[in-house]
Amino acid sequence: MKSRNAAAAVAAALLLAGAAPAQEAKPVRVLATTTDLAALVREVGGDAVSVDCLTTGPEDPHFLDARPSFVRAAHDADLFVKVGMDLEAGYEVPIVRDARNPRIQPGAAGHCDASAAVDRLEVPTGAVDRSLGDVHPQGNPHYLTDPVRAKAVAGTIAESLGRVDPARAARYRDAAAAFSRRADEAMFGGAILSEVPARRLERLLARGELGSWLKEKGLEGKIGGFARALLPFSGTEVVQYHAHFTYLLDRFHIRVAANLEPKPGIPPSPGHVRTVVEAIRAARAPAILRTCFNPPSVPDAVAGETGARVVVLSHMPGAVGEDADYLSFVERNVRLLAAALGAPR
């Protein structure tokens, strides 16, 4: 009798244990190097990820100190996401190597190079050495200013999250696809996307034919978003301090007449500034673009001499002001750029 009761009790306990609700899966801990990557990780991961970032917004991502608190954050991370293309070369090794974390070492599942699927610009041809300044031998790494390339980055992040957290891999892929749709809407506006697929619009824009094609099809009224704001300035020339916004400008065929830095990372010299002033006059460039950490004296002086406007754009979310998410950061840049290019001289 007693043994049967005991057996029944054990069986009941086992049943109850089996019926207990499954534990909530822990969030994946991600360490991102720049705030734009952190914003994209949040878009793809949602509440399944908890994101730490080495920067807060105004910092120059080329020059970060490898603080012990960064090494500590890297030790705890399940996934390390970097911009790549040697942008983090100055500090990635001390942070990742001394993190005592095999999960995030290069080549491991938890090490994500966000530039893997990005179409690169300004890849140097021929031999490159330091006599050319701080040249990036793999190309211009500031690709996250372009919302179209951000879609590819979201896909890469979703793949990495899926490798680290296979149980939710489908969810990450869906979130990346949803972000792509939102990016398309921000880029072209919802109205035209109901008639023409985004990929077609992107191809037309890349060939510089979007404006004329829209006119031909009578769809000019339907275009919205970033394209509507910046299409009118196709072919305009501007000057940058450093090639930070090349990808955004290139997307809309806004050309760069000159950079204030004679070589990447080398401060403007008086001789070079004279060349830039002449280039601005020749091209009738309306704007000089700089980041919040570029010193204002030379751009302001050049603006004074030529009548061009200095525009401080965000090189990553949070640089110039609070940006709720990645698309708000792009929207701020597009708005400031359009205002500067469209303002009367």
Place this chain on the structure above:
Amino acid sequence: MSAFRRSAVAALALVAPAAAAAAQEGGPPPKETRDALKELMEEYEERLEDLERRVAIAERPKPVLRLIDLSLSGLFAAGGSTASEAELESLQGGGHDPHKRGFTVQNVELAISGAVDPYLRGDFYLITFIDSEGETAVELEEAYLTTTSLPGGLQARVGHFFTEFGRLNPSHPHSWEFVDQPVVNTRMFGPDGMRAPGARLSWLAPTRFPLDLLATVQNGNGETMTSFLGTEEEEQIGGRPWDAPPVRTAADLVYSGRAQASVDLDPEAVALLGASGAFGPNGTGRTGRTRILGADLTLKWKPKAADQGFPFVTWQTEGMVRRFHADRYLVPGEPFFAHESLHDAGFYSQAVWGFRRGWTAGVRWDQADGMHGDPHSDPFRERRTRASAALTWFPSEFSKIRLQVSRDRSESLGESTSVWIQFEFLLGSHGAHRF
């Protein structure tokens, strides 16, 4: 003609007559036409997608196998002092300090590092320099393996390396903010810093703020362990004679420990605190033991939107005390030395202000003193103070030119003033220095 074109021509040939007929009649194209066109479009669609996929893969960057990072840094100085050359030799005690009127090749360092395998990293530093007699010297500065993947926040290092005591000892001369090393470092660790073959274990504690605990064991002999066993047959600290027995047990090795913590004061400022200790035998006899304790505090400030890292302010202070317990020396026919505990202490405090991109200004105060024994007649234990000011220009991250003026006051040599110019270049890929 390619297969693609052939199928297109075939489809059109099929479709054209029917389409022409339909156009003549003015009605919509017949069903066969629509179906043939639809099939053609689907085929194009599939081939294009395949092509796009292949191009995307072909455009991905080819990974580069990076086996070794190689770099060479050269550090040179020129200048002079009101002190004579003989006095300079004892005032500028650092092995790589400029100590000659004229030019000094302080340090040419070859650094090789790389990932050995998924578990280990290797680092190797070879230095060569020209001493004050004009002789070339070559030294193995460091050569060690470090683990990268031990569990539990552990990291082990094995090889020949600088003892992680304080902030300056483990650093390399070309990363210093001044042309010479502080007096207290020369007194405690000798001209080349404290380094020896050994092993070190470090633990990143699971605390919210970063806390690193280190335990090291190293050999006690050699010219780079001057407070411990030092060089055989050579005079020990305080003029004591050498009388050490051979190393027999683990108690004859030097043990050091360090605790270092970091506090983020805000996103723009960090405080680093450390406490270090080194314990081991010295060369005065069987019961000769040395104990060195140190504490350091570093404050770093840099605004978020810094232009290539400027402006910034760094203030670093380190203090050390040494108790050198000397054994009795009783050898017939030679002078007698009693048991003695010699105490030495010192500190330095340096502040560096990067006031403009590529420019830094630094000031340093150096002080050291000795108690017990007869410090007043010993240039390595007497009271000494030094004030230095340095202005440095970095044309890029990889080169620098520095002007330094020092005013030195020592009991035996009085006051002297030195002026030095220093040049540095760095070729290759050198890892980032410690924060």
